[in-house]
Amino acid sequence: MAVAVVAMVLQRNLFSVVVLFAIYSFLMATVLVALDAVDVAMTEAAVGAGVSTVLLLGALHLTGGTEAKRLQRPLVPLVLSIAVGAVLAYGSLGLPAFSDPQAPIHTHVAPRYLKDGPQETGVPNIVSAVLASYRGYDTLGETIVVFTAGAGVIALLRRRRGRR
């Protein structure tokens, strides 16, 4: 994955950047499978590697294949992103250890979902039960966000076409 990222940054030909991006997404999907998050992995493989690659290729078709020359030295953005990354890494030190059963997230409502979920909803897959039933409001919000984003893009692209 690191190789793909470095190659992506160094590469000037945007077509190969898009292909590297797809490779990165597939590697990310395998990482998610290894973390037992199969449904997230499915989404990553289909959206990250599939549909967004197609959309990026479509955008390339409209704009042309090579990156524009840089206007200035990328020193300030580089320092800034390294600083932000360092702060995030420092923050992750304060997190509980990976798969620690005593972590706050595992002691709040999760045990109740795991214990009572199958009886209350009759759905053996707890992820589905939490997503659609216990957290129904959140999922409704997510669906509305997806809808709003799609409607916004439609509105933007339509108006362009009309003006031409």
Add this chain to the structure above:
Amino acid sequence: MKDDIILRVVAKLLMPFMLLFALYVQFHADFGPGGGFQAGVIGAAAIVFYALIFGLRAGQRLAPDWVVEKMLATGVLVYAGVGIAGLALGGNYLDYFVLGADPVSGQHRGIFWVEAGVLLTVAGVMLKLFYMFAGRGRGAGEE
């Protein structure tokens, strides 16, 4: 890519399996990983794949533009409608317990319709974005 016989044959062979897998992910979500989001993107990816190989026109014959546009809004309305149905049957908003004869079958029914709403919206947004991007190059380029 319309003239490449290997791509055409492979695409025709794979299409039923991709769509079937999307449906499997949708309706088997009670027992295995999956759900509306995943099924929506897999189904949309299958149609995008078909449109890439056989041309945008063929893809739009498979999933017409106006249907896709309606799917966007229908999904949200189905989801919100499940909530309203819960209200009408005497529960709280998005309460599924009241939807069936007993609480567990009510939950099943509620989750089923909610997932169907998510599927419609997600697949609709994906396809619509693809159609808009692909359709814009149409005026200028070959493809």
